[in-house]
Amino acid sequence: MFGDMMGMMGKLKETQQKVEATKKRLNTVSLEETSPEGLVKVVITANRAVKEIQIDEILLNDKEQLEDxxxxxxxxxxxxxxQVNExxxxxxxxxxMPNIPGMDNLFK
Incomplete structure (x- = not known):
């Protein structure tokens, strides 16, 4: 019984370390989004940190449109x-995760 418990605890600790490593890696994954007309471009990490914003000069004269x-x-x-992060x-x-009956749908 204790062997199973110790094995599960080890597996959980290993999983926690993998999750932390994945979070660090996601800081290096850049995603780009551009407005429909290409007037604004945003670069963001998979951990949702904005890295860059580019704005077309045409929008600099219209504050409300720029904000939108x-x-x-x-x-x-x-x-x-x-979506990438999750x-x-x-x-x-x-x-x-260890194979625990009834918990197989938890991370879908």
Whole structure:
């Protein structure tokens, strides 16, 4: 019984280390989102840190339009980054989980 418990604890610790390594790696994964007309471009990491914003000069004269483009493009970039982040982390977590009946759907 203790062998099984110790094995499970070791497996959980190993999984935790893999999750942390994956989080670090996701800091290096860059995703790009561009507004429909290409007037705003946002570069974001898979951990949702904005790294770069490029704005076409045409938008610099219209504050309201610039704000709308920024909100739209940043939100789309965050959505894309969140999807990559969740997919990567859930794959690592699922891979390391012990086979416990009834918990197989937890990380889908």
């Amino acid at each position: 483009y920024l909100i739209l493009t940043i939100n789309k970039a965050i959505e894309k980054a969140t 997919t990567e982390l859930s794959a690592v977590a699922k891979e390391g």
